[in-house]
Amino acid sequence: MPMESRYDPKVVEGKILKFWEDEQIYKFDIDSEKEVYSIDTPPPTVSGDIHLGHVFSYTQAEFIARYKRMRGFSVFYPFGLDNNGLPTELLIEKKFDTTAEKLGREKFIELVRNEVHIYNELYINLWKKMGVSSDWSLLYQTISPQVQKVSQKSFLELNKINRTYRKEAPALFCPKDKTTVSQVELKDKMLKSKIIYLNFSDGVTIATTRPELLPACVAIFVNPEDVKHKGLVGKEITVPIFGNKVKVIADKRVDPEFGTGVVMCCTFGDQTDIEWYKAYNLELKMIIDERGKMNHPYYNGLKIKEAREKIIQDLKDKGFVIKEENIEHNVNVHDRCGTEIEFLVKKQWYVRYLDLKEKFVELGKQVNWYPPHMRVRLDNWINGLQWDWSISRQRFFGVYFPVWYCKSCDEPIFADEKDLPVNPFVDSPKGKCGKCGSGEFVPETDIMDTWATSSLTPFINGKWGTDDRYLKKIFPMSLRVQAHEIISFWAFNTIVKSYFHMNSIPWKNIMISGHGLDAHGKPMHKSEGNVVKPDGYLEKYGADALRFWTSSSVLGEDNSFQEKEVVTGSRLINKLWNLTRFVEMNSANFEKQKSEFLLDSWIIYRLNETIKKATEEFDSYDYFKARNAVERLFWEFTNDYLEFVKNRVYGKDTSVGYTLNLVLFDLIKMLSPFIPFVTEEIYQNVFISNAEKLGSEKTKSIHTNSWPEEKEMVEEKRFDAADKLVKILLFVRKWKHENKMALNSDITEITIGKDLEGALGGAIEEIKSGMNIKNVKFGDGDLEVEEGIRVSIKG
C-alpha cells in the first residue's frame, strides 16, 4: 500500500481509534490462558477540570500497558471515574448556582445523576483520544450501583470482623450556612481579633481569642519543655466565672512563645482542641448548637459574637482581665461564605486499625515501589497515625451506609448482603430491632468517605461479590499507578482494605508518577490561572506528539510542559514516517539473507543492544530510559547507517533491503508504546504484509504483536571492526563539512592506519561507498579519529 506523502495525525488518529474499537484490540479476555497483567489506575475525580497534569501521569501507565501486552501478557487495563464525591457535588452546585441544602437531598442527588454523564464523556473522550489502551467495557464509576455494592459490602465485612465502631466525633460546621462542610471547603483567612489575657487561679494567666468558650474549658496545657510553667503540670486550676476545676497537662503542641505559653482547651475551639480531646480522652462540652447559637445556660441562646462581648464585659467587671491586645491571626473559614468554622459533635463511623500499624508497614514493604524512595512516605504516614480512620462524611452525593438505627434505642441495624446496594432513605430493614423490638427505624444520614470506596479499586475491578472469576484472575493486581500526593490516602487505604478482606497486599508493584507543571515549572492550579488544557495541543499536534512530552522525564519526577517538546515529538514522528516511506519505496522486495557487510553487522549489533536495554528498563518501569535507548538507535539508523548504505540502496542490493526492514520493524515496535497511532498506521501500511518474512507473527495490530527479541549474535570482534568503520565514516563526514564540501561530494583518497588493515581490509568497497571515496589504502594516517584510529584524507 503506498503511503501518503505527508503524515496527518488529525486524519490518521481518528481512523486508528476507530480501527482499535472495531477490532477490539484491547479487549480483556477472561478466559485467556495467558498470564494476566492487571493494572489498577486512578479513577480521576470528576470535577470538570482536566489538565495536562492528568495526561502526564495517566499516559505513563499507558506505556507500561502497551509494553506488557507486547510481552505476551493478557493485560487487564480498566478505567474508572470517581464521580461520587464532593468535587462532583461542588461542580454541579456551581453549574446550577444552587446548593444541596437548598434543593434538598433527593432532588439534588437526582440532578447530579442527570448531569454527571456530560462530564464523564469529557474524560472518556480525552483518554480515548490520547490513545489510552483500556478495555472500555471494563469502565467503572464510583456512583454506579455495582460500585456502591462493593463499597457497602466492604463496610459490612469490616463490621463482621469487628473492625468498625461508632463514636461521637467533631464535624466541621458553618454557623452561617447551617451546614456541615468538609476540609476541602475550608480556606485560610487573616482576621483581626482581640486576644484577652485572663487570670485563672494559682496565678496562672491564659491568653485566648475565644473567651466565649470558657464554659467548655476542659483542660489546660503547657509545653513539657517550658521551664516557667513546669510546676503547674498535674495541678488543678479553677476556671473564672464558672468555678469548675480543670487539670494542667503537658503537651508539645503548645508553643511556649505564644501568648503566655499556657493554653486552655475547650471542646471544641479549634483543631488542636480536638486532638487533645482525642489524645487525653477529655470531657466533651459542646456549647454551640447547629444554628450557631450558644446553648450553655450562661448565654441564654446568644449568637457567638454576642456571647463573646457579654463574657468579656463580665470578665472585666469581675476583674479577671489583665489586658487585651489586637492581633491578626489565620483562621479556617468556609470557602463559600467566609464565616469562621465551628465544630459540631456527631456520632460517626470509624474503621479500627491503629493496632495494625506495624503490619501495614510490613505490607508496604512487600510491594515493589518505583521509584523506591516513595515508600518512605507511606512509612512516615503510618507511623504518624494517631487515630482510627473516620469514614463518615456529612454530605449528600456518595455511597450510603447500609445502616439504619432503631428509632427508640439507637441500635444500628445492618443491611443483608444479598440486598446490596441499599438506599437507607428508601429501603427499610427487615424485621424488628434485635435489642428493643421496635419496628421503627431512621436511616443513617451520613455518606461514606470517598477513600472508603476508592480504596477498593482492586475489588471493584475484580467484580467482588458479582463475578468473582475476575477477582481470582486479577488479584493481587500486578501494578498500581498513581501520583505521589495521595500515597497516604489512596495507596495506604487500599493496602488496609486488602489486608482486611483478603489478608494480602493489593498489588505487587506500585509506580508513582510526578506532576506535570506549567511552562515555568509551577504546579497547575485553577486559582493560579495557570492550568494548561490538553485539547488545543491535541488538536494541533496529535496525541502521539503530546505523549512524547509525557514520556520525556524519569518516573516520579515532575516535568514542566513545554510546547517545544511536543514539537520535537512531532518531528520525530514526521521523520519516522518519511524514513518508512523511503525504505518502502526502495526496498519493498527483500529476502531474508545473511549479509556480509560490516555496516549491517554494526546496526544489528546496535539493535540487539537496544532491545536488551529497552527491555530491562521497561521491566523496571523506566519508560523514559527505554525510550532514550530506542530514540538513540533511531537517529543512528536514519542519520548514520542509512546515509552510509544509500549507494547500496540505490543499487537495489537486497541484503541491505532485508537489514533495513528488519531494524525498522523492531524500531517501530519499540516506539509503539510511546507513539501508538503513527506506528499502527505504518504497521498497517507496510509491515503487516512482511511480518512473517521478518520473523514475527502477522497480528491485526502492532500493539498485539510481539516485543522484539535479540537477533542472531554478531561477534564482538566483528562489531569492533564495524564500529571503527563507522567512526572513520563519521570522521570523513565531519572533514567534508569542515572543508566546506557537500556531504555527497567525492573524496579522492583516504589512508587508514596500517594496524587496521586486518580489521577493515575486507571492507574496502563499503568504505568507498559509504562516503563516496575513490580510493582507500592502508599506511600512515596523520589525523587522529580517536585513540587507535588514524587516517589521512585527500579531497
Place this chain on the structure above:
RNA sequence: GGAGGUAUAGUCUAGUGGUAGGAUGACAGAUUGACAUUCUGUAGGCAGGAGUUCAAUUCUCCUUACCUCCACCA
C-alpha cells in the same frame, strides 16, 4: 513546625567518585534520487558554603530556593 523530594547551558531534561549526554533556542555551513517538520557542525552548564577523598557535579553536613503531604498558634 514535621516528613519526603528537587536544584545540571537562555529554556526543558538525562547521568556519573576521574573528559556531564540529549532536546530546544542561538550561530555557521550543506543539501533538492524519503523528510525544510531535513542534514552536518560551533558556542554554551553541575545553586552557595564546609567536610570525606589522590580526585566531588556525584558521598556527608549546613545554607538558600522551590515542590508534595501532614500539622498550624490558642
